Amino acid sequence: MELAEYHALQKLPAPRGALYGKPGAAGLEEAYRLLADIAEGDGPALDLSAGVGLVSLALASRGAEVLALEERRASCRALASTAAACAKMRARCLLPWELEERGFATAALVPGAERGNLWVRQQLQAAAHALEEGGVLWLAGSRKAGFDRYLGWARELLGEGGVVARRREFRVAALTKLRPAARPEAGFATIEARLRGRRLRFFVLPGVFSADGVDPASRLLLERLPEEVAGLEVLDLGAGYGALSLPLALEGARVTLLEQSLAAVASARESFARAGVAAGIHHSDVDEALPEGSFFDIVVSNPPFHVGGRVVLHVTEAFVAAAHAHLRPGGRFYLVANPFLKYERWMQDRFGNVRELHSGRYKVLMSTKP
Numbered sequence: 001m002e003l004a005e006y007h008a009l010q011k012l013p014a015p016r017g018a019l020y021g022k023p024g025a026a027g028l029e030e031a032y033r034l035l036a037d038i039a040e041g042d043g044p045a046l047d048l049s050a051g052v053g054l055v056s057l058a059l060a061s062r063g064a065e066v067l068a069l070e071e072r073r074a075s076c077r078a079l080a081s082t083a084a085a086c087a088k089m090r091a092r093c094l095l096p097w098e099l100e101e102r103g104f105a106t107a108a109l110v111p112g113a114e115r116g117n118l119w120v121r122q123q124l125q126a127a128a129h130a131l132e133e134g135g136v137l138w139l140a141g142s143r144k145a146g147f148d149r150y151l152g153w154a155r156e157l158l159g160e161g162g163v164v165a166r167r168r169e170f171r172v173a174a175l176t177k178l179r180p181a182a183r184p185e186a187g188f189a190t191i192e193a194r195l196r197g198r199r200l201r202f203f204v205l206p207g208v209f210s211a212d213g214v215d216p217a218s219r220l221l222l223e224r225l226p227e228e229v230a231g232l233e234v235l236d237l238g239a240g241y242g243a244l245s246l247p248l249a250l251e252g253a254r255v256t257l258l259e260q261s262l263a264a265v266a267s268a269r270e271s272f273a274r275a276g277v278a279a280g281i282h283h284s285d286v287d288e289a290l291p292e293g294s295f296f297d298i299v300v301s302n303p304p305f306h307v308g309g310r311v312v313l314h315v316t317e318a319f320v321a322a323a324h325a326h327l328r329p330g331g332r333f334y335l336v337a338n339p340f341l342k343y344e345r346w347m348q349d350r351f352g353n354v355r356e357l358h359s360g361r362y363k364v365l366m367s368t369k370p
């Protein structure tokens, strides 16, 4: 996939108005579809993990005034277009605990199960806090991905409610808020790690990748990078909280981080600030936020993957294209991945060369820009 194709918004067929999507954006999964078919409510409604706006659009078509929240940049981009085409919908790119508005009659949530319990708890707390008493939370998810547990937590927070719709392993529950709920408060947890011979501390918010310690694949990639990086310009694609780029910055590299999750961006900013080193840290869908004419000596990436997740394969393919587009001649792209993912083909096609620097539980691949 070419970068221009990756970045293009697509108008999707939708029964209830104009819905926009793009590669890398979430929000069309089965739980969203079931929720869009079921959720209703008039008055002010809050869509807490709006994706590209499918559920928001459905609520708007049934009479609600919808505020759609999203923090993943690819989804935010599509959501902004969906909202621009719908008079009853506003979109904001915000973390759940940053929302100040309250008094919603309806809230809708597809919890981000893949992002861990702390994240889902924050999402539920934000929903409970933002609803008015008597307001209804529509909660959707898969029984194979924690739905029953989340429904239990939602009951504890809000009050009464149960399952109102079923489709295969997917469920929607409706719960009524019967008591006041505290404001969500997310703090930074600390991770300590020894990387490239140096003790480091990272500060991480709920919902970021590998929040309980530096990923072993990332460690492996760091070990395969050149010993001498001082003075080099390094780009970190899908940077998370900066596990790859902070150690390099402390060795004197000039680093730029691109990351689509706002929670991860805030974590990286905190980690660099507390370490006292400068970096360019951008909330970005692949290279979207990179200033024009930016070129690098090294690009590093531990790209996102989900088994069977087509969305994410598009993202990694775009990472390979972006690495090629932003490297200087002679510059190197280092990528770490699970052995079953066949990224060599994309790297070979794009760069005309690829080497395996390490194989085992993870493989480290390198391509050189001609």
Ligand code: SAH
Binding pocket: 024, 074, 209, 210, 215, 218, 237, 238, 239, 240, 241, 242, 243, 244, 258, 259, 260, 261, 264, 284, 285, 286, 301, 302, 303, 304, 315
């Ligand atoms: N480099 C970090 C994180 C690796 S996980 C580390 O080594 O710990 C992959 C990261 O890619 C995640 O933080 C994820 O949020 C991010 N990501 C996913 N899709 C993206 C996209 N479209 N653009 C930029 N980053 C993306």
